[in-house]
Amino acid sequence: MYQLEVETADDYWEVENLYDTCFAPGRELLSSYRLRDGVEKVSDLCLVARDPDGILAAVIRFWPIRVGTGEDRALLLGPVAVHPTRQGEGLGGLLITEAMAEAVKLGWERVLLVGDEPYYARFGFEKLDHVEMPPPTNPDRVLGVALRPGAWDTVSGLVHKDD
Template sequence: MFHLSRETDNDYWEVEGLYDLCFAPGREALSSYRLRDGVSPVADLSIIARDAEGILAGAIRHWPVDIGGAAALLLGPVAVHPTRQGEGLGALLIQDSLERAAALGWSRVMLVGDAPYYKRFGFVRLDGVQMPPPTNPDRVLGNALLPGAWDGVKGNVTRPDFSDPDALSQTAARGA
């Protein structure tokens, strides 16, 4: 049994340690991290899972991004401690965070990952959405939390422009 809760400032270094364990310290060289530089994750969608003894077993974060003027969430990273893998915790974190995102009014979520794994959560390949290189376009996946949320959304994935009041209001409107 796992207890899911919002990540707090006190959890930060423990979560970073889990990400390093699962992905190696070089994970920050990935192109998706360029979109995270200088941007805080969405606090309500940074979720941790602890076991009955309070030991960190998994974590997930989401980040705001912009795609051709449309606000979206970038899911990731999601990690499960190696001793807890195979127990369904990754799926629990993903499904829970998608439900929370929808409840908060977000309309679309994207990620870079393996389509065969993520399709069970409703993710499909996004045509016309370009992640920073070098990203395999076959691994750029999206989930419409509202019907048609990805219709017409195309372009480069960039960090939100928090100096632009219109971009800020779009992020505040949670991509609706």
């Protein structure tokens, strides 16, 4: 019913409009946006879902980040958004599942996000007590999933941009 495609430059304004529809004003002031400033998104993992009429229904983006003082890279998932008229159809889950499967194929080992654990736990995300997002971020909302067993076991510290 929905067509999943890699986001293109032509999708930019439509995607931004969906984010504006789904999230509160000031969303770009969040600390996760500072990690994205001036950094190219991981284009192969940024997906859009369109209905049979070509109308944008949902979108997901990923960004490269680093954790701690070493070279520990991870993906920052987000934002993921589903148009309010399409919520409850499983589109968010479909995008997360498809994008993370592709991330595994591309050799990524870990994913981090800031979100609600009850929702994201179904995809394997758990609270990361040893990883710190820049303030202001509620530490209880810093979640991660290992795409390779044990990928988060030795990773700790502050999350920063992947320059």
